Amino acid sequence: GENVEQHPSTLSVQEGDSAVIKCTYSDSASNYFPWYKQELGKRPQLIIDIRSNVGEKKDQRIAVTLNKTAKHFSLHITETQPEDSAVYFCGGSNRDDKIIFGKGTRLHILP
Amino acid sequence: NAGVTQTPKFQVLKTGQSMTLQCAQDMNHEYMSWYRQDPGMGLRLIHYSVGAGITDQGEVPNGYNVSRSTTEDFPLRLLSAAPSQTSVYFCASSYGRTAAGEKLFFGSGTQLSVL
Numbered sequence: 001g002e003n004v005e006q007h008p009s010t011l012s013v014q015e016g017d018s019a020v021i022k023c024t025y026s027d028s029a030s031n032y033f034p035w036y037k038q039e040l041g042k043r044p045q046l047i048i049d050i051r052s053n054v055g056e057k058k059d060q061r062i063a064v065t066l067n068k069t070a071k072h073f074s075l076h077i078t079e080t081q082p083e084d085s086a087v088y089f090c091g092g093s094n095r096d097d098k099i100i101f102g103k104g105t106r107l108h109i110l111p
Numbered sequence: 112n113a114g115v116t117q118t119p120k121f122q123v124l125k126t127g128q129s130m131t132l133q134c135a136q137d138m139n140h141e142y143m144s145w146y147r148q149d150p151g152m153g154l155r156l157i158h159y160s161v162g163a164g165i166t167d168q169g170e171v172p173n174g175y176n177v178s179r180s181t182t183e184d185f186p187l188r189l190l191s192a193a194p195s196q197t198s199v200y201f202c203a204s205s206y207g208r209t210a211a212g213e214k215l216f217f218g219s220g221t222q223l224s225v226l
Contacts (some may be wrong), residue, residue, distance in 0.1 A: 097142065
């Protein structure tokens, strides 16, 4: 089955700097890769996703890149703001309709 | 439109007790799933369902049962609670197949403690 590894587990960046979170997956049949953000005490919410037929997708300050050959994908947040502080989860979904998540990255935005 | 509703929000059980975590959605979503969230372990898939009458196992199904008799409801049953099942449980649903890129909508979670 699918296995998703996520790094780093904790990331601290100065406000205004960029943050990058990286994930790898094991199942070459996986074709959908979402990113969820979970603020403290809240439910996870989708912030961006990418399909396997696309190499990059951007939404304002957030972008995701996918390298199918290497089986890794990354989340990029530019011009970080205090409200970006949260836990971020990457996920992979294959034809079995299971979304398997990584262990999460706790992002701290430092003033 | 309430979205995904989970009850209860908090629950304390003694080892060996049984209980059912309730999950209901009013968005006519075909896909429903249960995750548990533990510190440092992320979100782990317990069971999922692609439609009424169809269920399948996720990553950590042992100790949990599910059924899907209606499109709206997807209860999670703990038959004999163990301390290892202390966790925050999230129910999630989506309109269609997650493999097709359908977004998951999460409930607000149930915090379960097993003593």
